[in-house]
Amino acid sequence: MRKLRHLAALVLAAVLALACAAPASAAFDQNTLNGIVMIRTGAPDDDGTMNYWQGTGFFVGPQGEDPQYIVTNCHVVEEFILAGKALGGGELYAVFDKDSEQEAYLVDYDAEKDVALLKLEKATDLREPLLLREPEEAMLGSEVYAVGYPLAADITIQAVTSFSKDDATVTTGSVSRFLTESGTGRRLIQTDTAMSGGNSGGPLVDGSGAVLGINTAASNLDQNLFYAVSISEILPILDRNSIPYALYEADTGSNLALYGGIAAAVVVIAVVLVLVLRKKKAPAPASEEPKEAQGTPVLRSTAPQHAGQVVQLHHQPVQIGRDTAVCRLVYQEGTPGVSARHCQIYFDRREGVFVVTDLGSTYGTFLADGQRLTPDTPVKLPPKSAIYLGEAANTVCLEVE
Structure with missing residues (x-):
C-alpha cells in the first residue's frame, strides 16, 4: 500500500504540472x-x-x-x-x-x-x-x-x-x-x-x-x-x-494535449488501483452527456412590417417588442397587441429547445394553438414552434437552420 500511495502521488504531481503548464493568455x-x-x-x-x-x-x-x-x-x-x-x-x-x-x-x-x-x-x-x-x-x-x-x-x-x-x-x-x-x-x-x-x-x-x-x-x-x-x-x-x-x-484544440495528459494520468491511477486491490467490481458505465443542438437558432417574423426578417440567437436572450433600445426584433410604434418590452427568447443548446418568457405584456404572448403564457414564467418549446404577440398577425417562428 505504501508503494501504491507513492506511485499515486507521483502521477498526481504530473497532473498538476500539466495543469500549471496551461497558457495564461x-x-x-x-x-x-x-x-x-x-x-x-x-x-x-x-x-x-x-x-x-x-x-x-x-x-x-x-x-x-x-x-x-x-x-x-x-x-x-x-x-x-x-x-x-x-x-x-x-x-x-x-x-x-x-x-x-x-x-x-x-x-x-x-x-x-x-x-x-x-x-x-x-x-x-x-x-x-x-x-x-x-x-x-x-x-x-x-x-x-x-x-x-x-x-x-x-x-x-x-x-x-x-x-x-x-x-x-x-x-x-x-x-x-x-x-x-x-x-x-x-x-x-x-x-x-x-x-x-x-x-x-x-x-x-x-x-x-x-x-x-x-x-x-x-x-x-x-x-x-x-x-x-x-x-x-x-x-x-x-x-x-x-x-x-x-x-x-471557442477552439478547444489548444487544450487537447493538456486534457489528454490529465486523462492519461487518471487512467494510470485507476489501473494501478484495480491491479493492486484486486477489485472485481465492474465499473459503472459512463453516463452520456447530452449532445448540444447543432445549427443556428433563429427567430423568423411573419409580420408584413418585417418582410421576413430573421434574428439569430447567440449567447444572450433576445427581447421582442417596440422598444428600440433593448429589443432586437422591433415592432413599429402603435402595432396592435405589442408592448414595448413584450417577451424574451433564448435557445438552450444542451436541451435543444427555445425558452420563451412573457415580460408582463398587456395583451399577452400566445402559443400557436392560442394558449396564453403566464407572465414571467419560462416555457420551453421545440424547434419549428411558433408564438404570437397579442394578435396572430404578430407571429414569430422558432427555427434551427
Whole structure:
C-alpha cells in the first residue's frame, strides 16, 4: 500500500504540472490587422471650406469571402451625416493605404449606441472580415487589444506613414468592468487599454482576434479609463439589414494535449488501483452527456412590417417588442397587441429547445394553438414552434437552420 500511495502521488504531481503548464493568455493575433481600415470623412463649414477627420473601422462578413461592410462609431461619421451626406458636400472614404481608397456609403446607424454600418460599392480583396464575439462576465480581467489609427501618434512624431494596415497602432490592457450606460441602455466595456482620437471605431479584440467591442471614448476624469461599445450593440443593426457576419467559436484544440495528459494520468491511477486491490467490481458505465443542438437558432417574423426578417440567437436572450433600445426584433410604434418590452427568447443548446418568457405584456404572448403564457414564467418549446404577440398577425417562428 505504501508503494501504491507513492506511485499515486507521483502521477498526481504530473497532473498538476500539466495543469500549471496551461497558457495564461494568448498574444495579439496579427491577422486582426487584415480586417481594419482608416475612415476619412470631410464636410464643408459655413464658408464652404472643407474640414477633414479620421477614424477607424473594421470589416464584417462571412469568413473566406471578400468583405463589403464596415463597422465604426457613429461619431466618426457624424459630420458627414450633419452635412447632408454626399448630397450636402460630405465625403466618406475607406483608406487602404496612401494610394488606395474607396468611397463608402452609410447603411444604418444608432446615434445613442454610437454605432454605424458602412458599405463599399463593391467587395474588396484588400481586407478580410473579422470574427465577432459577444463579451461574457467570465472575461473580466482578461487581456484585450485596441487597434486603430490614433491621430495623436502621427502628430507627436512626424512618422512616414502610408495609412496602411501596417501603420495601425496596437495597445494592450485588460477588461476591468462591464456596464450599462444610464439613459441609453448602451452596453460598454471598461478597460485600461490606451486609446485616443482616431482610435474611435476600431476593434477591441481578444487574443484570438475576435472583436469584443468598438473603441469609443476615454474618461474625462481618469487617464487610465477607456470605453468600448459592446459588439452586441451592432448585432441588431446587422440583423435588421440582413448583413451576414461570423461569430467566434471557442477552439478547444489548444487544450487537447493538456486534457489528454490529465486523462492519461487518471487512467494510470485507476489501473494501478484495480491491479493492486484486486477489485472485481465492474465499473459503472459512463453516463452520456447530452449532445448540444447543432445549427443556428433563429427567430423568423411573419409580420408584413418585417418582410421576413430573421434574428439569430447567440449567447444572450433576445427581447421582442417596440422598444428600440433593448429589443432586437422591433415592432413599429402603435402595432396592435405589442408592448414595448413584450417577451424574451433564448435557445438552450444542451436541451435543444427555445425558452420563451412573457415580460408582463398587456395583451399577452400566445402559443400557436392560442394558449396564453403566464407572465414571467419560462416555457420551453421545440424547434419549428411558433408564438404570437397579442394578435396572430404578430407571429414569430422558432427555427434551427
